[in-house]
Structure formats: C-alpha cells, structure tokens
Amino acid sequence: xxxxxxxxxxxxxDPEAGAPVILSAKGLxxxxxxxxxxxxxxxxxxxxxxxxxxxxxxxxxGCGKSTLLHVLGWLDSPDKGHIQFExxxxxSIPGKERARLRNDVMGFVFxxxxxxxxxxxxxxxxxxxxxxxxxxxxxxQRRASRDRAKALLALVGxxxxxxxxxxxxxxxxxxxxxxxxxxxxxxRFLFCDEPTGNLDGKTAEDVRNxxxxxxxxxxxxMVIVTHDARLASQAHRVVRLKDGHIDEAGGAALVxxxxxx
Amino acid sequence: xxxxxxxxxxxxxxxxxxxxxxGVMAGVAVLIVVVSIMxxxxxxxxxxxxxxxxxxxxxxxxxxxxxxxxxxxxxxLRAQPHIEASSPQSNLPVFYEFExxxxxxxxxxxxxxxxxxxxxxxxxxEAGVSELPNYILASYDAENPFWHPLVSQREKxxxxxxxxxxxxxLIGQYDRDGNLxxxxxxxxxxxxxxxxxxxxxEGCKRLIGTELRIWWGAVRRSDxxxxxxxxxxxxxxxxxxxxALDAVDDNRRLYCSLPQLTRMxxxxxxxxxxxxxxxxxxxxxxxxxxxANLLEGRFFVETWEDKKRMFLQAVDSEKVLLIVVxxxxxxxxxxxxxxxxxxxVVEKTRDIGIVAALGATKRGILSIFVxxxxxxxxxxxxxxxxxxxxxxxxxxxxxxxxxxxxxRDVFPPNLYHxxxxxxxxxxxxxxxxxxxxxxxxxxxxxxxxxRAARLDPxxxxxxx
Ligand SMILES: Nc1ncnc2c1ncn2[C@@H]1O[C@H](COP(=O)(O)OP(=O)(O)OP(=O)(O)O)[C@@H](O)[C@H]1O
Ligand SMILES: [Mg+2]
Numbered sequence: 001x002x003x004x005x006x007x008x009x010x011x012x013x014d015p016e017a018g019a020p021v022i023l024s025a026k027g028l029x030x031x032x033x034x035x036x037x038x039x040x041x042x043x044x045x046x047x048x049x050x051x052x053x054x055x056x057x058x059x060x061x062g063c064g065k066s067t068l069l070h071v072l073g074w075l076d077s078p079d080k081g082h083i084q085f086e087x088x089x090x091x092s093i094p095g096k097e098r099a100r101l102r103n104d105v106m107g108f109v110f111x112x113x114x115x116x117x118x119x120x121x122x123x124x125x126x127x128x129x130x131x132x133x134x135x136x137x138x139x140x141q142r143r144a145s146r147d148r149a150k151a152l153l154a155l156v157g158x159x160x161x162x163x164x165x166x167x168x169x170x171x172x173x174x175x176x177x178x179x180x181x182x183x184x185x186x187x188r189f190l191f192c193d194e195p196t197g198n199l200d201g202k203t204a205e206d207v208r209n210x211x212x213x214x215x216x217x218x219x220x221x222m223v224i225v226t227h228d229a230r231l232a233s234q235a236h237r238v239v240r241l242k243d244g245h246i247d248e249a250g251g252a253a254l255v256x257x258x259x260x261x
Numbered sequence: 262x263x264x265x266x267x268x269x270x271x272x273x274x275x276x277x278x279x280x281x282x283x284g285v286m287a288g289v290a291v292l293i294v295v296v297s298i299m300x301x302x303x304x305x306x307x308x309x310x311x312x313x314x315x316x317x318x319x320x321x322x323x324x325x326x327x328x329x330x331x332x333x334x335x336x337x338l339r340a341q342p343h344i345e346a347s348s349p350q351s352n353l354p355v356f357y358e359f360e361x362x363x364x365x366x367x368x369x370x371x372x373x374x375x376x377x378x379x380x381x382x383x384x385x386x387e388a389g390v391s392e393l394p395n396y397i398l399a400s401y402d403a404e405n406p407f408w409h410p411l412v413s414q415r416e417k418x419x420x421x422x423x424x425x426x427x428x429x430x431l432i433g434q435y436d437r438d439g440n441l442x443x444x445x446x447x448x449x450x451x452x453x454x455x456x457x458x459x460x461x462x463e464g465c466k467r468l469i470g471t472e473l474r475i476w477w478g479a480v481r482r483s484d485x486x487x488x489x490x491x492x493x494x495x496x497x498x499x500x501x502x503x504x505a506l507d508a509v510d511d512n513r514r515l516y517c518s519l520p521q522l523t524r525m526x527x528x529x530x531x532x533x534x535x536x537x538x539x540x541x542x543x544x545x546x547x548x549x550x551x552x553a554n555l556l557e558g559r560f561f562v563e564t565w566e567d568k569k570r571m572f573l574q575a576v577d578s579e580k581v582l583l584i585v586v587x588x589x590x591x592x593x594x595x596x597x598x599x600x601x602x603x604x605x606v607v608e609k610t611r612d613i614g615i616v617a618a619l620g621a622t623k624r625g626i627l628s629i630f631v632x633x634x635x636x637x638x639x640x641x642x643x644x645x646x647x648x649x650x651x652x653x654x655x656x657x658x659x660x661x662x663x664x665x666x667x668x669r670d671v672f673p674p675n676l677y678h679x680x681x682x683x684x685x686x687x688x689x690x691x692x693x694x695x696x697x698x699x700x701x702x703x704x705x706x707x708x709x710x711x712r713a714a715r716l717d718p719x720x721x722x723x724x725x
Contacts (some may be wrong), residue, residue, distance in 0.1 A: 075618050076719040103620020114615045114722060118270045128619050130263040181619075182556050 043244030056235035107187035268632035284594030285641025293649030301683030346389025381522025397464035400501030593668030614721025634706015
C-alpha cells in the first residue's frame with residue numbers, strides 16, 4: 001500500500017493539502033473476464049482527493065484510467081474495496097440516492113463525450129438539469145436552466161453551435177459540449193477523462209484555462225485523467241496509475257520523464 | 262422531466278413508430294366501427310324479433326273446456342304487477358300455392374307450395390303487446406286491416422301479407438281488373454327492383470283486394486273422439502300489406518283475425534297463446550316465475566328470449582367472435598410496438614448508459630420506454646377514435662363509395678332489410694376499446710423498458 005498522506009507530488013506546492021478529504025478510496029480492485037482469462041485492471045488502488053484540489057492521474061493507454069474514474073465516480077462498482085464520498089460509503093447507499101449524487105454532486109466529462117445524438121448542444125447541456133427536476137419543478141426551473149446552459153456553452157465558446165446536433169459538431173466541439181454538460185448542475189466534484197485528448201494546442205489551452213479558472217474562482221475539486229504530461233504537470237498533484245496501483249511519488253517523475261521525451 | 266422528453270424525441274425520430282401508431286389506430290377504429298354496427302344490428306334485430314313476439318308468452322296446457330275465456334285471463338293478468346297488456350293468438354301451418362315452371366312436391370302441373378304460418382290475432386288487443394300495428398304499410402280499412410268489402414259479398418276470408426312475401430312469392434298475380442301485376446312478383450318494377458316510397462304504396466293499393474290460394478289441414482273429431490285431419494284449400498283476399506323488416510320471418514307469416522283462424526283450423530280452443538307485455542322487460546324473469554305460480558300449470562310461461570334463444574345467441578356470439586378476431590389487430594400492433602421498442606433499446610443502449618451516468622434512476626430509464634409505448638398507444642387510440650367516429654357517422658356514404666368503386670353492396674338491403682346500416686355509438690364500449698389498446702401498448706412497451714432498466718450503465722456506455 002502506498003502512503004496516502006505522501007508529500008505533494010507536483011512541482012507546484014499543493015494549496016489544498018490541509019483541506020478536508022472529499023473522496024477517498026481504499027483497496028479498489030477491478031477485473032474483467034475476457035474469454036477464459038481474467039484481466040486484472042485495478043489491483044488495490046488507494047487514493048484520496050481533497051476539497052478544492054486538482055488531481056491528475058497519469059497513465060499509459062489501456063492501464064485502466066477510465067475504469068478507475070468510473071469506479072471513483074460511482075458509475076461502476078469495484079470488485080473489492082471501499083469508496084467514500086463526502087463521508088458516505090458507496091456500499092451503504094441505495095441505488096436511487098447514488099443516482100442523485102451522480103446527477104447533482106458529481107460532474108463527468110467522458111473520454112468519448114457521450115452526447116445524445118438526437119438532441120442539440122443546448123439540450124445535451126441541459127440534460128442533467130432535466131434529470132434533476134421532476135415535471136413539476138421543471139416548469140419553474142426551465143428558464144433558469146436554459147439560461148445557465150447557454151452561459152456554459154458561451155463559456156466553452158460554442159454560442160454559435162447551440163442548435164447543432166452532435167453529428168454536426170467536430171470532435172473538439174463535442175468535447176466542449178460534454179464539459180458544459182458536466183458543469184450544468186454545479187457539481188462539487190468534477191471527473192474529467194482526457195478532457196483535452198482531442199483538442200489542438202490552442203483549444204486545449206483554452207479548456208485548461210477554463211477548468212483551472214473554475215478551480216480558482218469556485219474552488220472546484222477535480223480529478224483529471226490524462227496521458228498528457230503537460231496538462232498533468234499543471235495539476236496540484238499528480239499520481240501515476242501503473243500495473244493496477246497508484247504510484248504517488250512516481251507521478252512527478254513521470255511528468256518530467258515524458259516532458260523530456 | 263427527461264423521461265417524456267426523451268420518449269417523445271425517440272418517438273419522433275423513428276419512422277417505424279408511425280407504423281405502430283397506425284396499427285393501433287387501425288385496430289381501434291375497426292373495433293369501434295364493428296362494435297357500433299354490431300350493436301346497432303343487434304338492437305335492430307332484437308326489436309324486429311320482439312316486434313311480433315311480445316315479452317311473455319303463455320301457452321295453454323289444458324283442454325278446451327278448462328280454458329278460461331280470454332277476457333277473464335286478460336283481467337287476471339292485468340291485475341298483476343308490471344303487466345300492461347295481453348292479447349290472444351292462434352297459429353295455423355298453411356301452404357301457399359303458386360305457379361312455377363319447375364317440378365315441385367305438389368306435382369308437375371305448374372304449381373308449388375310455400376310453407377307458411379297463418380297467425381290469428383285480435384286486432385284491438387294486438388297494439389297493446391306487439392309492434393305489428395306499426396308495421397302496416399297499407400290496408401283497405403285503416404281501423405281494421407283484416408276487413409275488406411269483398412268479404413261480405415263473396416263469403417271470403419282475408420289475409421294480411423308482408424312486403425317481402427309479396428315481392429318474392431306473389432309472382433304472376435293479377436289485379437282485380439284481371440291485369441297481370443308484374444311477372445317478377447308484386448311490389449317490384451319491370452326491372453325486378455323492389456318498389457320504394459310512393460310507388461310502393463301505389464303497388465300495395467293495387468295488390469289489396471286480389472286473392473291468393475292456401476292449403477291447410479283442419480282437425481276434425483268424429484263422434485267416437487277419433488281425430489282426423491282434413492285437407493282444405495281456399496282463396497283469401499289480401500286486405501293489407503305489412504313490413505316487419507324481418508327477412509326470414511316476413512316471408513313465412515300471414516296474419517288474419519283470430520275468429521277466422523279458429524274457424525279455418527277447426528280449433529276447439531278459442532286461442533292457443535296469450536301474449537303479455539310488461540312495463541319493462543327487465544322484470545320478465547320475475548313475472549315469468551310469479552305467473553307460473555299463479556296459473557298453476559294451466560299455462561306454460563315463456564319469455565320471448567326463451568323462444569328466440571338460439572337466434573339471439575347466434576347474433577350475440579357472432580358479435581363476440583368478430584370482436585375477438587378483430588382484437589388481434591391491436592394485439593398485432595402490440596407486437597410491432599414490442600419489436601420496434603426492443604430494437605430501439607438495443608440501438609439506444611449507449612444513450613441509456615449516458616442518461617444513467619448523468620444520474621437517471623433505473624425507474625427513470627424504465628419510464629422512458631414505457632412512455633414511448635404508452636405514447637404510441639394513446640396517439641393510436643385517439644386517432645383511431647377519430648377515424649372510427651368518422652367512419653361510423655358516414656357508414657352509409659362509405660358503403661355507397663365502396664359500391665361505386667367495386668360495384669358490390671357490402672350491406673345488401675334485400676338481405677338485411679335495413680335501408681341504412683344501423684349503428685349505435687356506445688361510449689363505454691368505445692372507451693374500453695381505447696383503454697384496451699393503451700394497455701396493450703403499455704405491456705408491449707414494458708418488456709423492452711425492463712430490459713433497458715436492467716442494463717449496466719458502464720457496459721452500455723461501451724456499446725458501439
Ligand atoms: N468491459 C470490459 N471488458 C473487458 N475488458 C475491459 C472492459 N473494460 C475495459 N477493459 C480493459 O481494461 C483495460 C483498461 O481499460 P480503460 O478503458 O480503463 O483504459 P484507459 O487507461 O482509460 O485507456 P485509454 O488511455 O486508452 O483511454 C483495457 O485493457 C481494456 O481492454
Ligand atoms: Mg480511457
């Protein structure tokens with residue numbers, strides 16, 4: 001087991017080290033059965049995220065980053081281990097309440113955007129709000145949600161694309177819609193899976209500025225999964241996922257390693 | 262909120278859903294139309310059958326000596342609760358003799374027999390128990406359609422014939438001036454088409470006063486009490502024409518006065534039946550019971566439905582059968598919904614994963630697809646209601662349109678004897694048909710919906 005209270009791994013000092021732990025996982029394992037063999041993706045992951053922190057998880061392709069993020073975001077269940085979110089244990093929370101937390105408290109930016117193809121950018125962005133409010137509440141919330149969705153799309157630079165369906169958007173534009181959607185319900189916790197993976201240097205920089213700005217202005221907590229060492233290097237803390245384990249200290253080293261390449 | 266929103270969008274974005282909606286619509290419309298027509302038909306049939314039958318029928322079981330005079334029975338009956346009127350009747354099987362080119366049972370001298378029933382009634386009392394007085398098309402004497410001036414002149418008896426019988430059997434009839442009326446049958450024109458309206462009434466007038474020949478067997482008892490049946494024949498004067506709108510029975514029924522029939526048949530009993538009318542047919546079963554007690558076995562007591570049970574059951578089971586068969590259209594539409602929604606769920610697996618990831622509960626996902634099915638059902642049912650209503654309202658126009666296109670009359674009046682197709686708009690049936698369709702759509706949507714709700718969100722997200 002690695003030491004969960006390790007010193008800040010980032011070259012920057014971690015301003016949130018003293019903040020309360022908002023998400024903690026212990027001994028997470030996850031394996032997939034493919035054909036006759038068992039593929040062990042996570043082999044005992046321990047991780048803690050503090051409030052207001054930007055944590056980057058760095059790893060090579062196929063090492064299980066997305067899997068870990070899904071488990072941390074309560075979307076997927078671990079084979080073994082415990083996850084606590086704001087002190088609540090995943091195992092002890094009924095499915096309905098889990099769904100509510102995912103909707104209201106956690107925001108997800110998926111690696112493959114996962115937008116609904118039948119709905120335009122604005123509707124996709126509003127979807128979490130629609131899911132949050134029942135038909136009664138929606139009447140009063142509709143206008144505010146619409147305005148917020150428009151503002152978020154403006155924030156990610158898509159004012160001109162609000163009525164476009166996903167198939168009419170470029171990969172980068174879809175990714176930005178996905179970010180806007182993740183922010184819709186003002187989540188306390190943001191999970192980002194390769195948020196700049198499909199963006200060119202300039203747009204990637206814009207997205208990074210957007211996310212970091214949220215952290216600065218609203219103290220937004222984020223876990224960012226990436227194989228982009230440059231992005232990772234700007235996080236408050238970087239850990240490395242390797243062989244199914246979290247290497248706390250290895251993160252910074254890796255950043256430098258990759259930087260040198 | 263998203264449930265209905267997603268359901269509507271999926272509904273709209275898939276053209277096959279229109280097929281499901283169309284299927285439900287067709288099923289609902291067809292069922293509504295058929296139930297309306299069958300209800301109308303049943304009602305019409307019931308009223309025509311009852312028209313000549315009255316609510317309750319008493320048949321004496323005693324000898325003529327013990328049979329109470331009808332006036333006595335009448336006052337006894339009318340003292341009972343729910344009984345409004347009663348009337349006597351006797352029946353006599355007769356043969357009507359007519360000319361034909363074909364060889365018949367009677368021989369090969371150009372004559373044939375048509376078996377009929379001669380019914381003797383008391384005209385004054387008949388109005389109290391049956392619809393017959395309302396069915397008189399024409400008569401010599403409006404007060405008494407059994408009377409004709411020739412009766413006294415030539416010591417003849419009279420008969421009331423039906424329009425149907427006249428058209429089908431009074432072939433080669435000569436009017437009173439000796440002119441052939443029509444070689445195709447009375448009350449028809451030169452093209453063998455039944456007369457209508459004014460022309461029909463004119464035809465009736467021409468027919469009244471002409472004669473027809475019948476044969477019958479009259480019972481005679483010798484002094485020793487042995488029974489003997491003697492064959493009689495006689496020409497009767499047509500004193501009137503009725504139309505009870507009953508294709509089958511009208512062809513076989515002749516009416517005359519009760520005393521005439523008693524005389525012709527040589528009956529010892531002055532009446533062979535007592536017909537009873539109630540204030541409301543609802544009470545028939547109760548009155549039947551109390552009359553059976555009251556009359557202590559001297560009369561056999563039946564309701565008109567007892568008499569026509571087989572026939573009414575046949576009409577009813579025909580209706581039920583038709584409804585069952587046609588319900589399969591809705592069931593079929595249900596299977597189309599099931600199939601298309603199952604495909605939609607497979608196709609939308611990734612979307613299901615996405616909304617689950619965004620915090621939709623299993624119930625929420627379930628209701629997206631249940632709503633999808635329900636919307637198809639509700640839309641189909643409402644459209645079906647509109648179509649069915651339009652069709653029911655315009656059924657005779659539709660029938661005319663079909664006739665002009667195909668040249669066939671789907672509802673030939675000479676078969677059913679209704680000029681227009683009878684319909685009854687019964688909201689409870691209509692609403693239960695619609696609810697049935699919505700339930701089918703709901704169940705059809707439920708299975709794919711359960712499947713969608715059971716999907717693992719992460720696996721669904723990875724679905725290509
Ligand atoms: N449902 C599954 N069934 C079988 N194997 C799976 C399944 N999901 C993931 N895997 C395997 O688990 C491993 C980790 O997958 P994961 O998507 O977490 O990788 P990743 O680190 O996010 O990769 P990338 O950087 O390419 O996105 C991969 O080798 C993948 O093949
Ligand atoms: Mg990944």
